[in-house]
Amino acid sequence: MASKARIKILKILAEHPNMRMKDFLREFGGNRSEAYRNLKILEAAGVITNEYKPKGNRDTRTIHLTVERQQTQLLLKALEILSEADSDNNELIERDGKVFIKHEANPDLA
Numbered sequence: 001m002a003s004k005a006r007i008k009i010l011k012i013l014a015e016h017p018n019m020r021m022k023d024f025l026r027e028f029g030g031n032r033s034e035a036y037r038n039l040k041i042l043e044a045a046g047v048i049t050n051e052y053k054p055k056g057n058r059d060t061r062t063i064h065l066t067v068e069r070q071q072t073q074l075l076l077k078a079l080e081i082l083s084e085a086d087s088d089n090n091e092l093i094e095r096d097g098k099v100f101i102k103h104e105a106n107p108d109l110a
Contacts, residue, residue, distance in 0.1 A: 005038045010079050013048065013065040021061040039063065047072050 012027050013019065019027075028035045042048045049066060052059040066072050 003038060005034050006042060007079065007082060009035070009038055009042065010047075010065075010075060011083070013063065014076055014079060017065040017067055019063050021063060024063055045071070047075060 008028065012024060016023075016027075025032060025035060039048065043050060046069060047066060049064045051062045051064060053062070054060075067076075
């Protein structure tokens with residue numbers, strides 16, 4: 001999981017594993033193209049699936065977190081660890097596409 005955006009997406013979907021795109025984008029906030037790009041990456045990795053249903057003259061899109069997959073379970077466990085580290089007043093730092101936890105054991109991450 002190489003970006004803060006994907007971490008944010010997984011946090012949202014961990015709480016709401018089946019979410020309409022409209023509601024997801026409201027919760028995600030920020031840049032929609034960043035959300036779409038990272039959702040596409042998670043879909044390609046099999047972490048999420050998309051479902052399209054006709055509603056009126058347009059389709060509604062629902063995002064589903066594939067909680068039954070082992071890879072998704074591992075990501076959720078990593079997310080739990082990152083959340084615990086973040087709640088311990090440690091800072092998450094993104095560098096070269098990787099996320100690090102800055103705390104007293106890692107003072108060089110500035």
